[in-house]
Amino acid sequence: MPAPLVKQNTGNSLDLVDIKEIRDKVVVMKDGSLRQIIMVGGVNFALKSDDEQNLIVQSYQNFLNSIDFSLQIIVHSRKVNIDAYIEGLLKRKEDEPSPLLQSQIDEYVSFIREFIEKNAIMEKTFLVIVPFYPTKGSVAGTSKAASGLFSSFLGKKTVPTQDQAPKTDDEADRVFKENTEQLTQRVGQVISGISSIGLDASVLENQELVELFYNFYNPQTVERGTVIAPKKS
Numbered sequence: 692m693p694a695p696l697v698k699q700n701t702g703n704s705l706d707l708v709d710i711k712e713i714r715d716k717v718v719v720m721k722d723g724s725l726r727q728i729i730m731v732g733g734v735n736f737a738l739k740s741d742d743e744q745n746l747i748v749q750s751y752q753n754f755l756n757s758i759d760f761s762l763q764i765i766v767h768s769r770k771v772n773i774d775a776y777i778e779g780l781l782k783r784k785e786d787e788p789s790p791l792l793q794s795q796i797d798e799y800v801s802f803i804r805e806f807i808e809k810n811a812i813m814e815k816t817f818l819v820i821v822p823f824y825p826t827k828g829s830v831a832g833t834s835k836a837a838s839g840l841f842s843s844f845l846g847k848k849t850v851p852t853q854d855q856a857p858k859t860d861d862e863a864d865r866v867f868k869e870n871t872e873q874l875t876q877r878v879g880q881v882i883s884g885i886s887s888i889g890l891d892a893s894v895l896e897n898q899e900l901v902e903l904f905y906n907f908y909n910p911q912t913v914e915r916g917t918v919i920a921p922k923k924s
Contacts, residue, residue: 708908713900717871724824725870727878728900731817732891747888754884760877763820769906771812777803818903819892821881823874825866 711719718726736744777800784796878894885892895903 710904713897714867715871716894716896716900717874718900719867724822725874726823727821727874728895728903729819729821729878729881729885729892730895730899731819731885733815733817734890750888754888757884758881761822762881763822765816765818765820767816767818767907768813769816771814773803773807773812819881819885821874821878823870823877825870 709720709722711721713719716727718728720726734747736747739747780796780800784793787793787796882892882894
């Protein structure tokens, strides 16, 4: 006889996410460590001259050699949803009084749809995650410090140690502020290094972080109304 089926306790889906909260542009993890996420603008490396390419590579090497803490660099690719763009064109066609322009809009929409069917349009997002592990507790100096923000999604969950037990609100706010100041110093060093390569970089705000993680954890259902882009300095 076949063995009886045993119902597995899958738990809550939120248990798979190591994020505790997002606060003051900082991602607070369940193990007490902190993250800030920098979005970096891209550069068309292939169009650069040999001298420019060598300069970019050398600047990148110098940047990496100047960092004495762990970083996580992510290049995320996603197929662009152009439904809203096409709907906007069709709406413009309805408002367009000229029959000639209406016909041209139809031809353009047909061209776009045929092109998308044969060639997927991909959007790349470049992210640098800067971590900070408080010295109190067992988080700092452990193997957990080498793991990334997204790599821990399906990894072993970390249980806060006794030193990380809840404090009073005032004390917790003070510790958070002190840790954030040290994290901000690291982020400033990273942004300075990225800028030396000639790339734009900016720290994601709270709402941008929420949108980012929603996009990551809902890749099939997300419908983005805005596109996060690095702020111009």
